[in-house]
Amino acid sequence: MDFLNDPRFSGITPFDGRIWLSSPTMHGDEQRFVDEAIRTNWVSTVGANINEIENEIAQYIGCQYAVALSSGTAALHVATKLAAEKLYGQARPEQGSLAGRKVFCSDVTFDASVNPVAYEDGEAVFIDTERDSWNMDPVALEKAFEMYPDVKLIVLAHLYGTPGKMEEIRKIAEKHGALIVEDAAESLGAKYKLDGEWIETGNLADYGCISFNGNKIITGSSGGMFLTNSIEDANKVKKWSTQSRENAPWYQHEEIGYNYRISNIVAGIIRGQLPHLDTHIAQKKKIWERYKEGLKDLPISMNPWDEEKVQPNFWLSCMLINEDALAPHVRSDKEEIWHHVSGKSSPGEILAALSAFHAEGRPLWKPMHMQPIYQMNKFITVDGNGRARSNAYIESEVTDVGADLFRRGLCLPSDNKMTEHQQDIVIDIIHRCFK
Numbered sequence: 549m550d551f552l553n554d555p556r557f558s559g560i561t562p563f564d565g566r567i568w569l570s571s572p573t574m575h576g577d578e579q580r581f582v583d584e585a586i587r588t589n590w591v592s593t594v595g596a597n598i599n600e601i602e603n604e605i606a607q608y609i610g611c612q613y614a615v616a617l618s619s620g621t622a623a624l625h626v627a628t629k630l631a632a633e634k635l636y637g638q639a640r641p642e643q644g645s646l647a648g649r650k651v652f653c654s655d656v657t658f659d660a661s662v663n664p665v666a667y668e669d670g671e672a673v674f675i676d677t678e679r680d681s682w683n684m685d686p687v688a689l690e691k692a693f694e695m696y697p698d699v700k701l702i703v704l705a706h707l708y709g710t711p712g713k714m715e716e717i718r719k720i721a722e723k724h725g726a727l728i729v730e731d732a733a734e735s736l737g738a739k740y741k742l743d744g745e746w747i748e749t750g751n752l753a754d755y756g757c758i759s760f761n762g763n764k765i766i767t768g769s770s771g772g773m774f775l776t777n778s779i780e781d782a783n784k785v786k787k788w789s790t791q792s793r794e795n796a797p798w799y800q801h802e803e804i805g806y807n808y809r810i811s812n813i814v815a816g817i818i819r820g821q822l823p824h825l826d827t828h829i830a831q832k833k834k835i836w837e838r839y840k841e842g843l844k845d846l847p848i849s850m851n852p853w854d855e856e857k858v859q860p861n862f863w864l865s866c867m868l869i870n871e872d873a874l875a876p877h878v879r880s881d882k883e884e885i886w887h888h889v890s891g892k893s894s895p896g897e898i899l900a901a902l903s904a905f906h907a908e909g910r911p912l913w914k915p916m917h918m919q920p921i922y923q924m925n926k927f928i929t930v931d932g933n934g935r936a937r938s939n940a941y942i943e944s945e946v947t948d949v950g951a952d953l954f955r956r957g958l959c960l961p962s963d964n965k966m967t968e969h970q971q972d973i974v975i976d977i978i979h980r981c982f983k
């Protein structure tokens with residue numbers, strides 16, 4: 549569709565440059581800390597920037613130890629492996645520590661949350677999503693434990709910066725003696741009220757992971773951290789992340805190692821960003837609130853959160869089109885076709901319109917159980933097995949919250965450098981999609 553010449557969009561001109569989904573916001577001190585590292589020749593995986601960010605993050609999160617790594621994915625890998633070794637012991641070098649084991653995983657998330665289960669030869673079992681925060685559904689999780697009572701590990705993510713139902717999930721985990729790896733890559737600075745106390749995401753489970761990827765709420769261009777309250781776990785992750793050297797005069801190895809430690813240069817960028825985390829969160833919250841207000845007359849809802857129990861970091865603002873206002877669209881594995889119907893719209897149409905005017909949105913995460921790589925993995929909903937539930941001879945409804953969110957939802961431009969005027973134009977474009 550030629551949006552620029554469509555009368556529905558008359559009077560709107562493309563943005564100069566681009567309105568990003570979520571791009572890095574630098575403040576100046578990042579350069580100073582990077583320069584300092586180069587001037588003093590600490591251009592390595594040790595140095596003052598690394599020490600500083602580990603201390604500052606541990607203090608901010610309220611956990612005992614933070615170990616800075618090359619990415620959130622690396623943090624998730626070591627966290628998953630650490631949990632696996634705690635549960636099942638050290639594996640042979642050519643075998644993953646989860647070989648032959650199932651792990652209950654968030655379904656609607658980025659695949660980096662769950663891939664470490666496969667790195668360790670485990671089988672991810674995907675747990676459907678609830679509608680209150682778009683995270684792992686505790687009811688479906690309990691169902692999964694009924695079906696597979698031997699499972700001892702849960703990997704869950706807090707989507708788009710909104711904490712999941714941790715109180716319920718922690719109780720279920722405790723009941724079944726399971727450990728939890730918490731993927732807080734998107735939710736740094738988000739809080740959850742547990743027993744009347746606000747706790748940071750990343751400190752709500754046995755092992756926490758955060759990311760400083762370029763699109764996150766603060767960034768180092770890359771980088772991540774493993775968070776823990778155990779000195780043994782922190783030391784083990786430091787050892788694994790620097791090639792697992794034993795205490796010997798030569799390179800002696802008794803377990804598999806990784807090159808996962810962060811660079812002191814990248815840590816310098818993060819060090820410069822840290823004082824601005826709370827400002828970024830406040831800016832992102834305002835963006836979410838302006839969308840909520842500006843879109844309130846449309847047949848949509850925003851990504852939800854429970855004011856009593858959570859303080860999101862509002863990393864991405866998202867919207868969900870009401871079922872009766874969803875225009876026809878179909879998606880194959882790699883393409884989609886949508887059709888405009890007056891008074892309705894679809895994620896594809898809105899994303900294409902935004903793109904035509906140089907604004908970046910994104911579909912919601914495609915659920916893991918729908919991904920070709922994981923299509924044969926088990927998927928558990930509130931009704932039990934989420935696969936093979938329809939019957940050619942009996943009319944029935946099939947519950948699949950993740951698929952429904954993916955079908956009707958999208959992430960909106962959420963860059964904290966977007967001006968109010970620019971956001972108003974984005975809001976206007978979305979309105980015109982429904983004309």
Ligand SMILES: Cc1ncc(COP(=O)(O)O)c(C=O)c1O
Nearest residue numbers: 619620621658660661733759761
């Ligand atoms: C939910 C989630 N988990 C994990 C990651 C991986 O983090 P990284 O890119 O730092 O490896 C990301 C983002 O990139 C993410 O959004």
